[in-house]
Amino acid sequence: MGRPLKLHDLESDHDKQGGSSSSTWRDKTIVFTWSLFGYLCLIFTVVGFFNPSLLPVDPMALVFNRYSPFYAFSRGSGHFPKPHGFKIVALVPFNNHEHTSxxxxxxxxxxxxxxxxxxxxxFIPQTNDPTSLEWLNSLVQQTSEYAISPHGQDMDWKITRDNVMYIRIDGDVVYLEDHTIPTIVKTKMENPDTLMVSANVVNEGALASLHSHPGVALPYLPELYHVDQPSRSKSQLSHDWRMSSLPSWRGPASFRVRKGFKAPFEGHRWLLPREPGTDRDPIAGSVYTETGPTLRDWTVAAQQHYSFLHHLELDDLNLYKFPLWVNPTExxxxxFGCFxxxxxxxxxxxxxxxxxEDLFKEWTNLNGSRPNVTIDGKGVATHYSSRQGAEGLDSTDLLDRYRSYAQERVCRQKSRPNEDWEN
Structure with a gap:
């Protein structure tokens, strides 16, 4: 008798078929799970980039290292005592007494x-305006630590000394976080090879694009006509720097801030619309359209300043911060720099x-390579530019708002010459 070539076992065939079906189901489940996970990661990444405030955790914290300009690991550097063995001197180019006050x-x-x-x-005078110079002379006479450079209107480097640490603060800086100066001094001491440590100046230089990200720059728009607020007196409104006291923006749905936008009237405010459009504000227009202003336009600066005051009121300045940005490409x-x-x-x-513009063109050519400088993102400052005069930021009420904040939170009243100043 011959031996059978193939033995059919119905029970064993049934087990094999069942095992194959189970394996196929597991494979499909794994594929589906990973596909869903990948899809959720994609959504998480997109939302985290465009509006991280919607997420419970900032994804940038998991991705970027300490040299990235995108995430701040701390809100400040903590207490930093006065270093010994050298003087720290602020050099303040002076143009306008209303700003420098x-x-x-x-x-x-x-x-x-x-x-x-x-x-x-x-103080280094860079103006011939008699009113501003008279104000400066009077100011210096009241404070023993104040002095005026005798070297004229230019930034004369002959006033510097090798064993002194200098902090150049433009006279048009209108906000300074409590720990900004200690932060850049500490960072300069910890990084002796760095020529200069710059503060985190809102919407300035290399940081203009970073501070224009959605969620940082809010869609503020210029009010097109006066909005009455009968519940509050004019006196109260003129001394209130808070954005929460402003009404919502009103205007046509077709309104856009385009290139060459002219101020609607003197002293106008910028307001948040209830339903912001996708490209109507200056920054969105500059990014998404060809008709929008450039990032150096006064309307972009206005949007940035009102956005900053919005975050300042909410104690939300961490949105602007990052640790260190070493040798930026721009x-x-x-x-505001320490050296x-x-x-x-x-x-x-x-x-x-x-x-x-000139500095931007030559940045990569200075001394054959980029300058060895660092931006410390833990201390914030804001600079008010009035280069366009009444056609620019001066047409807004921004100076009044910064002044009101300083008078409420920062300025001190001097009681006696040798005593500390009190709030």
């Missing part, structure tokens, strides 16, 4: 006799450029 509150707060780090403040602002006196010659090319 706001900054002066912050300078006073950072003087050494008010437990700050500044041993001295040297020019840093020259409006040693013996590095002045190496920094001359940066500070002597008369326009940000």
């Amino acid at each position: 706001i900054l002066e509150c912050y300078l006073q707060k950072n003087l050494i006799h008010n437990h700050g780090l500044l041993d001295q403040v040297v 020019p840093i602002t020259t409006n 040693w006196g013996n590095d002045v010659e190496a920094l001359r090319d940066i500070f002597e450029h008369r326009s940000s």
